[in-house]
Each structure stands twice: as C-alpha cells, then as structure tokens.
Amino acid sequence: MFKRLMERVDRMLGRGVIDEDLYEELEEALLQADTNVNVTHSIIEDVRQAVRNEKITSAEGIKARLQEEIRRRFDQGGDPVLQYGPAAPTVYLFVGVNGVGKTTSIGKLAKRLTSQGHKVVLAAGDTFRAAAIEQLQLWAERSGAEFVGTLPNADPASVLFDAISAAKARGCDYVLADTAGRQHTKANLMLELQKVARVTEKALGRAPDEVLLVLDANTGQNAIRQAEEFTAATGVTGLVLTKLDGTARGGALIGVWERFKIPIKLVGVGEKPEDLRDFDAKSFSEQLFD
Ligand SMILES: Nc1nc2c(ncn2[C@@H]2O[C@H](COP(=O)(O)OP(=O)(O)OP(=O)(O)O)[C@@H](O)[C@H]2O)c(=O)[nH]1
Ligand SMILES: [Mg+2]
The missing domain is CATH 1.20.120.140 (SRP54, nucleotide-binding domain)
Structure with a gap:
C-alpha cells in the first residue's frame, strides 16, 4: 500500500x-x-x-x-491472536460503519473455523436491512456454519441472546455476530451496539471475547474517527483491516495504532472465503516497501 x-x-x-x-x-x-x-x-x-x-x-x-x-x-509487540473464551462458546462481535466488510469478514472467518473442525454459529445482529440477514445466511451455508437470525427490524440484542443459547445447547465453539453499520442516527447505532454488548455479557457470563472493529483500508483519516466512536461505545479489542487487495493507501492505520493501541488482528485481501489473513507485523511492514 x-x-x-x-x-x-x-x-x-x-x-x-x-x-x-x-x-x-x-x-x-x-x-x-x-x-x-x-x-x-x-x-x-x-x-x-x-x-x-x-x-x-x-x-x-x-x-x-x-x-x-x-x-x-x-510494531504491536508480538503478533496478536484472536482470544479464546475460557468456556465455549467463544463470542466475537463485529462492529463498524456500513460497507466496510463486516459481514464478508465474518463469512471468511467462519469458513476458516469450520474447516479447522470447529462448530460455528453466525448471529444476524444486523437487523436494519433484510438483505443483511440474507447475506449472512448465505455465508453460513457456504461455510457450513449454523445460522441464528430473526426478522428485519427485530431487536438485535435478542438475536445475540438466542445465538449464544443455541451455541451452548448445541455444543458450538464459536458465535460470530454481525451488527448493523447504520441506524436512523449514529447515536441510535451506538446505543444499539451497547445493548448488544450488554446482552451478550448477560448471556455469556462475561464480556464478548473480542469486539472487532472492521475498517476499510481506503477510509483514510476517517479511520481515526471511527475508532474513536466505536471504542467509546463498545470498547474495541481488535481491528480487522479490509480491502487491502485494492489501491488502498492505509497510512491512516499507523495513526490508529499509535493513538488507540488496538491491535490489527485480521486482514481482508478480497471477497472470496479464503481471502483472510492473520495480521503479521513483520510481513505486513515488509510488504509496505515492496
Ligand atoms: N476487494 C475486497 N472487497 C471486500 C473485502 N471485504 C469486503 N469486501 C466487499 O465490500 C462490500 C461490503 O462488504 P460487507 O461485508 O457487505 O460490508 P458490511 O460492513 O457488512 O456492510 P453493511 O452490512 O452495509 O454495514 C462487499 O461488496 C464485499 O464483497 C476485501 O477484503 N476486499
Ligand atoms: Mg453487513
């Protein structure tokens, strides 16, 4: 880049x-x-x-x-790995503004986890658009994950509650939760995400094992704003950087890391199921200077 x-x-x-x-x-x-x-x-x-x-x-x-x-x-002081929960299911919430690649990243990670033999539940916590629910369901089918969803406009927090209960009942290892990237107002969105995080904690008995903020590498300086807003609303434990296969410049990411010290955990390099990489600081910085 x-x-x-x-x-x-x-x-x-x-x-x-x-x-x-x-x-x-x-x-x-x-x-x-x-x-x-x-x-x-x-x-x-x-x-x-x-x-x-x-x-x-x-x-x-x-x-x-x-x-x-x-x-x-x-340099993030060692390559960060996704955290496992102390008891199944391990729950990851994916957050970020609309269009950054939340649903796609969930689909790719689901594919990776199922091919490693894990049982995965995808939770359709983006109830803002009907198409979002269908898109996640399609990824569940493609990746062999189970799917928990509801009707458009239903309460996303209750989807999380149901997904975690289902994962426990069925002995699943992971719940990957999609969330909305847009609401009628930004304040509404942040309130909704806070409620989703709260209900997750209630259902799980602990905070989500990761809250992953998805950032589009093309975003520029706006990435800092997004990190600021989502960190304030839900706390963010890791970044997923998408669309690095394009012409993204990505220099803004230096700023996000310096300011928030949120580690980059995953990198998206395309739209296909296999286009997901672990973040590796060394090869990442080497590739900067190809
Ligand atoms: N080239 C490329 N495209 C990507 C990548 N990740 C996602 N996309 C594309 O970006 C578009 C938006 O991705 P979504 O996963 O729907 O984004 P989202 O964050 O779920 O968006 P909302 O549901 O609207 O909030 C889709 O066309 C994806 O195929 C990536 O790593 N590389
Ligand atoms: Mg989506």
Missing part, C-alpha cells in the same frame, strides 16, 4: 542530496498515503534526527531509516 510512496521516495533520493526539499517531499508523500499530520511530523522528525546522529549521507541510508520509522510504528 505504500508502493507509490516508496517509488516516489526512490525518485527523490535519486537526486542524491539530503536537503529541505527532500524532507518536504517525504512529508508530502506520507500525507498522500493518508498518514495523519502529527504522525507524519513525528516520522520526519525522527528521520531528521537519525540523519544527524548517524551521519547518514546516502539515499539508501535515509530510505532504510524511513522504513524503520514506519515499521516501528506498526
């Missing part, structure tokens, strides 16, 4: 001089990759200091430092 940035850096560095113009261009390139202004400034500042302290004079040297500074900002 930083390919274009790096091509540009290469072109700039081709000139062979480290001057103010170079730093300005680096800064602009980072901003164009959707990196937050403050994060950009801190990266440039760190690169400047490294250039001074380590007496870096070559283009290669400054590029390596820039890569290191970006990589450092993605």
Whole structure:
C-alpha cells in the first residue's frame, strides 16, 4: 500500500542530496498515503534526527531509516491472536460503519473455523436491512456454519441472546455476530451496539471475547474517527483491516495504532472465503516497501 510512496521516495533520493526539499517531499508523500499530520511530523522528525546522529549521507541510508520509522510504528509487540473464551462458546462481535466488510469478514472467518473442525454459529445482529440477514445466511451455508437470525427490524440484542443459547445447547465453539453499520442516527447505532454488548455479557457470563472493529483500508483519516466512536461505545479489542487487495493507501492505520493501541488482528485481501489473513507485523511492514 505504500508502493507509490516508496517509488516516489526512490525518485527523490535519486537526486542524491539530503536537503529541505527532500524532507518536504517525504512529508508530502506520507500525507498522500493518508498518514495523519502529527504522525507524519513525528516520522520526519525522527528521520531528521537519525540523519544527524548517524551521519547518514546516502539515499539508501535515509530510505532504510524511513522504513524503520514506519515499521516501528506498526510494531504491536508480538503478533496478536484472536482470544479464546475460557468456556465455549467463544463470542466475537463485529462492529463498524456500513460497507466496510463486516459481514464478508465474518463469512471468511467462519469458513476458516469450520474447516479447522470447529462448530460455528453466525448471529444476524444486523437487523436494519433484510438483505443483511440474507447475506449472512448465505455465508453460513457456504461455510457450513449454523445460522441464528430473526426478522428485519427485530431487536438485535435478542438475536445475540438466542445465538449464544443455541451455541451452548448445541455444543458450538464459536458465535460470530454481525451488527448493523447504520441506524436512523449514529447515536441510535451506538446505543444499539451497547445493548448488544450488554446482552451478550448477560448471556455469556462475561464480556464478548473480542469486539472487532472492521475498517476499510481506503477510509483514510476517517479511520481515526471511527475508532474513536466505536471504542467509546463498545470498547474495541481488535481491528480487522479490509480491502487491502485494492489501491488502498492505509497510512491512516499507523495513526490508529499509535493513538488507540488496538491491535490489527485480521486482514481482508478480497471477497472470496479464503481471502483472510492473520495480521503479521513483520510481513505486513515488509510488504509496505515492496
Ligand atoms: N476487494 C475486497 N472487497 C471486500 C473485502 N471485504 C469486503 N469486501 C466487499 O465490500 C462490500 C461490503 O462488504 P460487507 O461485508 O457487505 O460490508 P458490511 O460492513 O457488512 O456492510 P453493511 O452490512 O452495509 O454495514 C462487499 O461488496 C464485499 O464483497 C476485501 O477484503 N476486499
Ligand atoms: Mg453487513
């Protein structure tokens, strides 16, 4: 996702001089990759200091430092894994604004878990649109998961309650819960999500094992806003970053990690069931500089 940035850096560095113009261009390139202004400034500042302290004079040297500074900002201190619950079922709530890829990510994860031999229940907690329920049901069929849903406009919290009860009764390992990305107002949506989380906790005897905020890699700086809002409403334990197969720039993610320290757990790289990856900081940052 930083390919274009790096091509540009290469072109700039081709000139062979480290001057103010170079730093300005680096800064602009980072901003164009959707990196937050403050994060950009801190990266440039760190690169400047490294250039001074380590007496870096070559283009290669400054590029390596820039890569290191970006990589450092993605270092989550070990690769995060999805948490298991202390007792079955393990429950994951998927939250995020509409269209980011919640339902698709659930379908992909369901496919992965069922092919590992787990029994999975998909809970259609997005009751805002009839089509959302059908879409999740289709994913349940495709992945061999069970499905618990209700009629459009029914209470999503009660869907969660039913899904968790069903999972317990049938000895299922996982409940993956879809939620609405849109409501009549944003305040309504957040209230609804809070109720879903509360009822989940009641039915399960503990908080959901993960609340996964799904972010579209194309979102840009809005990702920070979304993280802010969903964190305030429901608490978020992990991020799912989707659509990295496209032309996404994704620099905004550095900002989300720096600010909220919410680990990226899964990465979506397409629309097919197999297009889901675990987040791996090392290969992720390496791929930034392909
Ligand atoms: N290329 C690509 N497309 C994706 C990916 N994840 C999801 N999509 C597509 O993005 C669109 C929206 O995905 P959904 O899963 O329906 O998104 P959602 O968050 O459930 O949306 P709402 O139900 O409206 O809130 C669909 O066309 C998906 O196929 C991805 O990793 N790569
Ligand atoms: Mg959906």
